[in-house]
Amino acid sequence: MFGLWIARDGVTDETMVRELLEKQLIPFEGFTDEHPAFEDSGTREDFLRRASSAVMQGLPLPIKGVLRHLSGQEALPGNVLRKYVCLQLSLLPYLRQNSTVTPLEDCFLLGNDLLVAPLGENGCIDAQLPDGTWTELATGECISGRMRRIRGLNAMPVLARENSVIAIGVDDCRTDADDADRVTLHWFQPSEAARCVLADGTEYHLHRDGDKFAGESNSDKTWHLIVRQDGNEILVK
Numbered sequence: 001m002f003g004l005w006i007a008r009d010g011v012t013d014e015t016m017v018r019e020l021l022e023k024q025l026i027p028f029e030g031f032t033d034e035h036p037a038f039e040d041s042g043t044r045e046d047f048l049r050r051a052s053s054a055v056m057q058g059l060p061l062p063i064k065g066v067l068r069h070l071s072g073q074e075a076l077p078g079n080v081l082r083k084y085v086c087l088q089l090s091l092l093p094y095l096r097q098n099s100t101v102t103p104l105e106d107c108f109l110l111g112n113d114l115l116v117a118p119l120g121e122n123g124c125i126d127a128q129l130p131d132g133t134w135t136e137l138a139t140g141e142c143i144s145g146r147m148r149r150i151r152g153l154n155a156m157p158v159l160a161r162e163n164s165v166i167a168i169g170v171d172d173c174r175t176d177a178d179d180a181d182r183v184t185l186h187w188f189q190p191s192e193a194a195r196c197v198l199a200d201g202t203e204y205h206l207h208r209d210g211d212k213f214a215g216e217s218n219s220d221k222t223w224h225l226i227v228r229q230d231g232n233e234i235l236v237k
Contacts (some may be wrong), residue, residue: 002030002092003175004085007036007060014065020070024078027085027173032060040065048080053118055084056158057101057108064152080153086172093179095200097161104130113164117147117157123155125149134159135188137166137189140231142189160228162189165196165206184224185215 021028037059038050098111101162106127117127127147137158166186171177174186180202192213196204204214213236
């Protein structure tokens with residue numbers, strides 16, 4: 001499921017949840033009778049760590065936890081939840097074609113080319129990355145082998161595989177946006193060529209000739225290409 005979903009879990013305070021999320025500008029899709037991704041029985045930090053991972057996997061959150069942790073005066077819970085809901089929504093042009101979640105040791109893959117390393121206790125991350133070079137979307141850091149970090153609740157690592165093309169949309173607030181509308185293609189650690197296909201059949205073919213990059217598409221809509229190489233960003237189109 002895309003966007004934020006909340007499992008009812010026997011609680012009927014749906015109006016209060018909607019008001020809480022609307023007040024904190026958190027995009028919300030609706031309620032579901034599915035089981036929540038986890039049971040909220042820990043601290044606020046534990047809830048936010050688990051919720052961040054669940055949102056990125058498209059899993060519903062427990063309604064009791066949302067009510068308990070977002071009802072206070074502190075801004076942190078709302079800021080963290082909003083961060084990952086909007087991140088997931090911005091990735092929909094990629095995720096709609098790559099929605100499979102594959103659990104790995106201490107991390108998971110979204111599709112084949114995006115890896116998420118959930119935060120452990122005290123923000124500790126210790127994850128063995130699959131072979132190759134992985135680039136963190138937020139920082140541009142290139143990592144191979146094992147990733148060991150300590151991060152804050154707003155900085156859960158999301159990494160892209162080398163020579164992957166991650167399509168990022170212009171709208172991070174709704175699930176029904178046009179994926180091809182002003183989409184930006186991020187080409188990570190590029191080799192000679194790569195291809196990207198959106199759910200509506202729009203295709204992009206990217207090419208490299210030495211230090212020069214180019215691309216073409218069957219779409220008549222505006223699109224952009226950014227090459228992400230060795231921590232640098234090159235705006236191509």
